[in-house]
Amino acid sequence: MTTDIAVRPAGFWRSELAGSVMLVLAALVTALVVAALIMVFSGVSMPQIGLALTSLATGSFGSPQAISETLVAATPLIIAGLGFVIGAKAGLFNVGVEGQILIGGMFGLVAGFSFPDLPMIVHLPLALGCAFVGGALLAGIAGWLKVASGAHEVITTIMLNFIALRFVDFLLRNPPVQNPERSDPISRFVADTATLPKLFAWFDPSMRVNLGILLAVLVAVFVAWLLWRTTLGFEIRVMGANQQAGRFAGMNTARTVIVAMMLSGGIAGLAGATLTQGVLGRASPDFAAGLGFEAIAVALLARSHPVGVVFSGILFGALTAGGRRMQVAAGVSLDLITIVQAIVLLCIAAPMLIRTIYPFLFRPARES
Amino acid sequence: MTATTLSGRAQTVFLDPALVRRNRIIGIVLLVLAAVIASGFGIGVEGNAAFNLTPPRALIPIGSLIVPVAPYVLVIAAIIAFMGVRLLMKSGSRYANLLLGIALALAITAFLTWATAGKSLSLIGLLQATVVRAVPIAFAGLAGVLCERVGVVNIGIEGMMMAGAFTGAVAGSLIGGVGGLVAATVVGGGIGLLLALLTVTYRLDHIIAGVVINMLVLGITSYATSQVLVSNRALNQAPVFRPIEIPYLSDVPILGPMFFSHNIFVYAALIMLLSATYYLFHTRLGLRARAVGEYPRAADTLGIDVFRTRYINVMLGGMVAGFGGAWFTLGSVGQFDENMTAGRGFIGLAAMIFGRWHPLGVLAAALVFGFADTLQQKLVILRTPVPAEFLAMAPYILTIIVVAGLVGRARAPAADGHNYEKS
Numbered sequence: 001m002t003t004d005i006a007v008r009p010a011g012f013w014r015s016e017l018a019g020s021v022m023l024v025l026a027a028l029v030t031a032l033v034v035a036a037l038i039m040v041f042s043g044v045s046m047p048q049i050g051l052a053l054t055s056l057a058t059g060s061f062g063s064p065q066a067i068s069e070t071l072v073a074a075t076p077l078i079i080a081g082l083g084f085v086i087g088a089k090a091g092l093f094n095v096g097v098e099g100q101i102l103i104g105g106m107f108g109l110v111a112g113f114s115f116p117d118l119p120m121i122v123h124l125p126l127a128l129g130c131a132f133v134g135g136a137l138l139a140g141i142a143g144w145l146k147v148a149s150g151a152h153e154v155i156t157t158i159m160l161n162f163i164a165l166r167f168v169d170f171l172l173r174n175p176p177v178q179n180p181e182r183s184d185p186i187s188r189f190v191a192d193t194a195t196l197p198k199l200f201a202w203f204d205p206s207m208r209v210n211l212g213i214l215l216a217v218l219v220a221v222f223v224a225w226l227l228w229r230t231t232l233g234f235e236i237r238v239m240g241a242n243q244q245a246g247r248f249a250g251m252n253t254a255r256t257v258i259v260a261m262m263l264s265g266g267i268a269g270l271a272g273a274t275l276t277q278g279v280l281g282r283a284s285p286d287f288a289a290g291l292g293f294e295a296i297a298v299a300l301l302a303r304s305h306p307v308g309v310v311f312s313g314i315l316f317g318a319l320t321a322g323g324r325r326m327q328v329a330a331g332v333s334l335d336l337i338t339i340v341q342a343i344v345l346l347c348i349a350a351p352m353l354i355r356t357i358y359p360f361l362f363r364p365a366r367e368s
Numbered sequence: 369m370t371a372t373t374l375s376g377r378a379q380t381v382f383l384d385p386a387l388v389r390r391n392r393i394i395g396i397v398l399l400v401l402a403a404v405i406a407s408g409f410g411i412g413v414e415g416n417a418a419f420n421l422t423p424p425r426a427l428i429p430i431g432s433l434i435v436p437v438a439p440y441v442l443v444i445a446a447i448i449a450f451m452g453v454r455l456l457m458k459s460g461s462r463y464a465n466l467l468l469g470i471a472l473a474l475a476i477t478a479f480l481t482w483a484t485a486g487k488s489l490s491l492i493g494l495l496q497a498t499v500v501r502a503v504p505i506a507f508a509g510l511a512g513v514l515c516e517r518v519g520v521v522n523i524g525i526e527g528m529m530m531a532g533a534f535t536g537a538v539a540g541s542l543i544g545g546v547g548g549l550v551a552a553t554v555v556g557g558g559i560g561l562l563l564a565l566l567t568v569t570y571r572l573d574h575i576i577a578g579v580v581i582n583m584l585v586l587g588i589t590s591y592a593t594s595q596v597l598v599s600n601r602a603l604n605q606a607p608v609f610r611p612i613e614i615p616y617l618s619d620v621p622i623l624g625p626m627f628f629s630h631n632i633f634v635y636a637a638l639i640m641l642l643s644a645t646y647y648l649f650h651t652r653l654g655l656r657a658r659a660v661g662e663y664p665r666a667a668d669t670l671g672i673d674v675f676r677t678r679y680i681n682v683m684l685g686g687m688v689a690g691f692g693g694a695w696f697t698l699g700s701v702g703q704f705d706e707n708m709t710a711g712r713g714f715i716g717l718a719a720m721i722f723g724r725w726h727p728l729g730v731l732a733a734a735l736v737f738g739f740a741d742t743l744q745q746k747l748v749i750l751r752t753p754v755p756a757e758f759l760a761m762a763p764y765i766l767t768i769i770v771v772a773g774l775v776g777r778a779r780a781p782a783a784d785g786h787n788y789e790k791s
Contacts, residue, residue, distance in 0.1 A: 038588070038591065042591070042592065145768065148772070149772040149773065151768070151772035155721060158715075158717075158718065159718070159764040160768075161711075162763075163761045163765065166757045166758070166764075167761070170755055174755075293582075293583075296579060300575075333595050335586075335587055335593075335594060335595075337587075338586055339583075339588055341583060342580050342587055343584070345580050345583070350566060350572045
């Protein structure tokens, strides 16, 4: 996979990094051109299309407020994407990110309103820890089933997604989680002491970016450290590369599968906590709303590299934030962004496509 | 693995310790199950459960099956307990999976009689709905079989079905039901072509390709729905295929209404599953397809065109998925809603694995899922004390139990998910 990226730009700037940046830009341009074409075909007028594209830019990076929204959208994507990365490195395809976000978010929420008298320094980490445990438990079921019976994790995690969705519905319609002042399925609010504090409230109270984005960076560093600097990380990577080699080397592969799955789910659970304990402050039915699947795309976009996930998460977050502005300003449906994201992922995963479309940007790497 | 019985008495008994351990676990599970059923659904429950056998629109009533709840449940619990004890005593048995399957089926009937106690439930309606709900899952599973048998993992079935549903609705509104069905099939095949192009020609990771397809189709259909269809209602009012009663066969009691008075999707699913079985296991082309999925290098050496075989079968799979997707609109409501396939493509993948990559296995798996799906809906109507949200989990929990307990380590085609490079 990684050797595939040997697309080098012509001219003096020949480094691999430059090639990657070029690739991302080319992918983005392609996706936006396709989006514009789709808008043309769906009968959006030319000035509206121009407005849509400019508001996509201004809504993502055009102002401090916009950057704040980009980071808010990126936070759960980065963290959940990192969760997926741990599983992927162990050769486990954790499609259950969505459900783990939901359960983790609910665990964080319950811990967040249950102890209103704790000081923040205790309460916030406690609630985040609960979220981790929630996600880890759900994913642990899939890991345990895989070890105990060989049930494929793709199936069990997909089923657990549906189960988690229904379970959250149940919690939201019954005490003690349901807000006693409401009749619809809405939860209580998380106590202030368990809410991720806004980072720039002193500068502009409307900027929603919170501690979650720093948590995301921290988790990225942690995942990178775990994978490349610890024995467990080594075992996880061996599992992903060649399970049999691991077994012959005397590793406890069963334990590694369960631990990797639980870590994967726990981190995804943290992503849920950044929603319920962050921007939402409470839970409503299906509050994950497909974020889990978007996070998988984010992780795939970064080729399952923890540092790359931070950047691809910000890219997808920017598209979402810009897309919301686009929807309001130009009246173009936010669903267009899903198409843009899919094409970006496609172009970056298959660099041969980009090379076919833009032969002048990339000359074949010189044989040396 | 098991006792050798060459000459009358068993000579040397070789027992796989893993098998023994597994059988013991299953035995204990069965005993626990029996205890739960007896105490939860049997003891202290009074009254009879009435299962109505008359089809919904029939003129002549056939009558009802009246089952006294407590005795029936206790008998079932006793049978399950007996099977559990037997497994614990003969822990080398090869029939543990079969026993577990039977026990689960019996347990479900016990649960159903308990839930129906003092009320009446249309058994025919239940079975009929089971078949209907199995249809999209069967199509999705078959699409998966066709792709994976040639070694292409297809996570994009969900997207293919959604595209089929969307195309079916729009084309069906414009040019009628049959035209819509053809269009949906063509579009499904087109997405199959895209998947083959990405995986076979561009050697993209199969899972990434599938995720891209799902995102792309979800994005395009949702965008088109909110941007175009909402303001042009006429584009989203497709005719729905009516049920066709098969002469004579539909008059057979129980089986008639269950299988032979449906719309064309049910018949098409049965025909496709049967012909896919014939194609894969009884024709030269099918043998070649399976060879490509198991060992492409060997197939290539023998002169089979690996790329072309993969292209053709993945496109076939896409067409099946597109056709099945049209069921959501042309076969049931006639109108497309955003994300209306709601994960059935993924459940189809589960059915494929449960069915061990065999079309007839897919059919059996799809019926199990369809039954679980129907059951939870009927139980909500019966007002059991179990909250509706937990009943709604039933199909998914059942899937997990089935995949973990009954299927275990099913073997995928050896080259599944691996790209082939001609050397």
